[in-house]
Amino acid sequence: MKFNxxxxxxxxxxxxxxxxxxxxxxxxxxxxxxxGTERVGEVLDRLATEEFDTPEQVRLSVRSAVGHKAIGRRFYSDRDPTALGESGPTPLSL
Structure with a gap:
């Protein structure tokens, strides 16, 4: 995410x-x-009305409320365990 x-x-x-x-x-x-892009108003509108005392609190709220457009590959995880009935990756010994 670029703050622009x-x-x-x-x-x-x-x-x-x-x-x-x-x-x-x-x-x-x-x-x-x-x-894509998203407006700050759309992002903050997802949150309940909140009072901020510092700029860092605002930054954290914006980062935590951005939508799915901020995610590269949605629903993808290379950390999920192998599903039942599938063979997982071949272990590699270093």
């Missing part, structure tokens, strides 16, 4: 601030994601 200037926008906010205030002032700001 969102970090500077977050740093310039006056704290404390709320989710609703950020959406009203900067909701149209776009984040560049792995597979």
């Amino acid at each position: 200037g969102t970090g500077e926008m977050i740093d310039a906010l006056e704290f404390p601030t709320t989710t609703d205030e950020i959406i009203a002032e900067h909701g149209d700001h776009e984040l560049e994601l792995q597979r």
Whole structure:
């Protein structure tokens, strides 16, 4: 995820601030994601109204609320165990 200037926008906010205030002032700001873009307003709208005391709290909320466009390969994991009836990878001794 690329913040595209969102970090500077977050740093310039006056704290404390709320989710609703950020959406009203900067909701149209776009984040560049792995597979598209999403507006800050869309991202923060997924959260309950919250009061932030620091820029880092806002950054963590934005990162935690981005949608599936931020994921490279959805539903993929190379850490899942081998399913029943399938043979797993050949063990390699180093």
